[in-house]
Amino acid sequence: MRVKVISVLEDNYMYLVIEENTKDAIAVDAAVSKRLLEIIKREGVTLKAILTTHHHLDHCRGNEELARHHPDLRVYGADKRIGALTNKVSHNEELKFGHINVRCLFTPCHTATHMCYFVWEDDCPDAPAVFSGDTLFIGGCGRFFEGTADQMYKNLMQILGTLPKETKVFCGHEHTIPNLKFALKVEPDSEAVKAKLAWAKARDDEDLPTVPSTLGEEFYYNPFMRVTEESVQKFTGKTDPVEVMDVLRTMKDNFKKPKERPPGPALVALEWGLFRP
Ligand SMILES: [Zn+2]
Numbered sequence: 001m002r003v004k005v006i007s008v009l010e011d012n013y014m015y016l017v018i019e020e021n022t023k024d025a026i027a028v029d030a031a032v033s034k035r036l037l038e039i040i041k042r043e044g045v046t047l048k049a050i051l052t053t054h055h056h057l058d059h060c061r062g063n064e065e066l067a068r069h070h071p072d073l074r075v076y077g078a079d080k081r082i083g084a085l086t087n088k089v090s091h092n093e094e095l096k097f098g099h100i101n102v103r104c105l106f107t108p109c110h111t112a113t114h115m116c117y118f119v120w121e122d123d124c125p126d127a128p129a130v131f132s133g134d135t136l137f138i139g140g141c142g143r144f145f146e147g148t149a150d151q152m153y154k155n156l157m158q159i160l161g162t163l164p165k166e167t168k169v170f171c172g173h174e175h176t177i178p179n180l181k182f183a184l185k186v187e188p189d190s191e192a193v194k195a196k197l198a199w200a201k202a203r204d205d206e207d208l209p210t211v212p213s214t215l216g217e218e219f220y221y222n223p224f225m226r227v228t229e230e231s232v233q234k235f236t237g238k239t240d241p242v243e244v245m246d247v248l249r250t251m252k253d254n255f256k257k258p259k260e261r262p263p264g265p266a267l268v269a270l271e272w273g274l275f276r277p
Pocket residue numbers: 054056110134
């Protein structure tokens with residue numbers, strides 16, 4: 001199976017999971033229909049289904065338009081607020097598309113009905129993938145809009161955290177650099193955070209995505225996956241992992257973006273010019 005990473009909007013990702021033998025495809029978080037239709041055409045694949053992680057429009061705005069183009073299209077998700085929804089899924093429900101298998105993982109917190117999707121192909125040596133939406137990001141996690149720290153703890157440690165370590169993590173947004181800057185504040189001496197941040201900056205310089213990571217990696221640099229580590233507990237002043245999660249999220253919400261760089265000489269000169277009588 002091949003996962004095509006598609007950058008859309010400000011920093012969102014949509015994905016196309018392609019079964020190479022049959023050229024059937026499943027889209028994940030189809031936010032921009034026009035873009036997806038172009039790619040489907042270019043790749044010569046048939047869109048069979050859409051998996052939607054949650055109802056926020058930057059994850060599902062394209063559903064209706066895609067359903068109009070594909071009358072038999074099935075749209076999966078766990079929330080009635082998701083446009084063109086045909087199949088409401090529940091925790092641990094398994095779906096099958098040819099040789100591609102999907103296990104739906106209920107991960108409420110960012111929204112009350114958020115779903116992650118664990119995907120693998122039969123008889124295929126490729127590592128499985130998890131489409132984690134706005135629950136798990138590379139180096140971070142989604143905001144708790146409709147849930148609690150207790151739920152996010154369960155999502156990250158008990159549901160996603162128990163998937164195979166080699167699982168590739170495809171998340172909903174490119175937030176890796178700001179996430180890792182916060183991670184470095186939490187664990188300033190962490191070589192894992194420093195190395196991943198340097199790598200992410202190099203990717204950014206080349207305008208390349210930082211997805212996927214692996215689940216195993218996340219345990220080394222993602223503070224929200226490290227709430228049982230002494231260093232993270234010390235930073236938050238708490239020891240109970242749910243309380244650590246809660247404090248971390250509040251601190252991340254308030255974490256200031258670094259100040260913009262001062263203007264270069266050209267801009268300063270221009271401003272002088274503007275002020276010249
Ligand atoms: Zn969202």
